[in-house]
Amino acid sequence: MTDAPNFGPGTDAVPNRPKTSLIAEDARTKGRNAAEKRFRFYGMAAIAVGLFFLVVLAVSIVRSGIPAFTQTVVNVEFTMTEADIETAEGMLFKTKMYAQFLNTALTDQMNAKGLEVDVDEKAIQRILGKTGGIIREFYKGNPDQMGEPVAFELSASSRVDGYFKGRVTREGFVDSRFLKLSDLDLVDSLAQAGVIQQAFNWNFITGADTGVDNPGGAGIGASLVGSFFMMLVVLVLSLPIGVAASIYLEEFAPKNRFTDIIEVNISNLAAVPSIVFGILGLAVFIQFVHLPQSAPLVGGLVLTLMTLPTIIISTRASLKAVPPSIRDAALGVGASKMQAVFHHVLPLAAPGILTGTIIGLAQALGETAPLLLIGMVGFVARGYPQGFIEGFTDPNSAMPAQIYTWAARADVGFYEKAWGGIIVLLLFLLTMNIIAIILRRRFERRW
């Protein structure tokens, strides 16, 4: 070809070409402009679809989850004498006796109040949730309160709670041993008397998991602590190991077949299903190293294995993105290779490294599958760890595992709790992301 532009068939026919104008569009220009318009429309449609689903998701989560943050409570003031407590403590099933004392006291109080409906102890028992444990706990901590009237705020049973939240309606109500239709009349008059009311459920945020017959007492606090300790293990292990590995691979390692194999394998590891890491964790950490079962330490170790490839890949990418001129300049003024990397390259790559780390942590935070195998799913998050070290070793669950457990329980009250748990999990994630953004802003440097 010559240097002259080729105008299509018959190059010398240039003067004969139809006249084109920059103002009037010809067919081809129109076509190209239309294509671009269509493309813009597709792009906007894609974003709109994404936004639509995001809104649907957010609305359904909030709508289903908000009720978990309120709880129907029964306000009772009653007195237990030393003799009462001695009777209860003499039993095998002590908390049941405590609950019975409360039921009797409440029944008498309500009868004395002269409500329009009959109050019997069986009905009160159906209306109240599980109360014995809370009362026993209180008197164990405050033995000086014996014989004095004490005010308790106790959760109502799951069905009464559902009645206040619209889950249980009089229409189509079927009497069962859990609740009878006549109990609802009693509940209504108790609500009028101000004995039963809805209150903000702090216990949901701070509490621990409960047995399946006690949805009113269940909280996500203990498993939140479990998740926190797991994330601590993941952060403390995967960040230094991941960053060290990628700095070496990127800046120091010779490029040969061996490092190529390592590189390919790291990329492959990032795509391994998480359950595989669970099996590995069970075999290595629990059965071989004999670390405790159901412990956040083991959970953290397993999730570290899962997070490492993500961190290594993103760290290497951000190291690559640092212009070579920076390295050359550092080396040029006499810095050693290590000085060049640690004083100049690494600080510039820090924002990218942080982003990768947070993405890795967020992935790990939402992971349930590997936890199934190392014993963190079930009735596990049943209390807070004793101290900081025990936080790593005491059996505990994690938030996604807790949500999964609740969603599988028969009582609808737990289903609501599962949605509420999702809100708490999302807030936890959001906090992590915000911290990452703030840190990134502080480190960000332009050249």
Place this chain on the structure above:
Amino acid sequence: MTFTKLTVSVLAVAALSATSVAARDQVQVAGSSTVLPYASIVAEAFGENTDFPTPVVESGGSSAGLKRFCQGVGTEHTDVANASRKIREKEIKACAENGVTDIIEVRIGYDGIVFASQINGPAYTAFTQADIFNALAPKVMVNGELVDNPHTEWSDFNADLPSADILAFIPGTKHGTREVFEEKVIAVGCEETGAMAAMIAGGMSEDDAEDACLEVRTDGRSVDIDGDYTETLASIDANTNGIGVFGLAFYENNTDALKVATMAGVSPSTETIATGEYPVSRPLFFYVKKAHIGVIPGLKEYVQFFVADELAGPDGPLAQYGLVSDPELNETQAAVDAENAM
């Protein structure tokens, strides 16, 4: 600098945790998701009523629980395996190979298996085992001959049933519930309809015919549910014509969404199951490693607490939740006190 600090703190944490590994002070339970609700109720009450820490109860299924239970003796292995079926010979052998020889079997009560459908759905109110077999088996009897299942609606083989499409959600094969479903419903239906006799007459050995009886059709009208009952409930919610297999306790907790069918004329309830009138029920068990008693603090107390009248008896919280309490609970209590191994 910071790396050194981090590494040192990691090592410190690892060292400290390693020292606390030896002393596990809580009972570790794993196994059947049918027993899990009851175990969680007992575990919570045990923690509230004694000075021992609350036991940890994991789910995962009867087979998985027993497999972990049989992996060996020592604090890194579970103490108790929950099971919705009896332990198998094969599992006892696997246990023995790993040194788990003395196993205490504890029967905690009975669980009913019910057939339920959407509360607003077709009137599935009465089934017999033969109906379920006719609906779900790959080969059924039609006019005295064994043919590939031609039925698409319930009314095709029983005029008393509604003319609605057959769609059943049954427990997957990893569930202990599946075994009971096969044994007490499908196999009985197979015999009652004469399909089994026809198979034997057709040249099958008795064992082969028994196995063939337990098969279910694979054309999508019978759906295996591998998850929990909540998954079955969700499937029922989405399919007006669907019927599902549930545990009695689960159904009783969801009476506002489900209606239950009678089986062979008996409606399921704790009473009819206790008397044995309702045909589809099964015992629930857990298995205790005797070698761990005295090593794991609170293990024996947990087991005794579980089977105490106050918990597992007819007035206890387990019965309140839906367990059919065992009329022979006294014998179980005595066996637990004496630590009688199998």
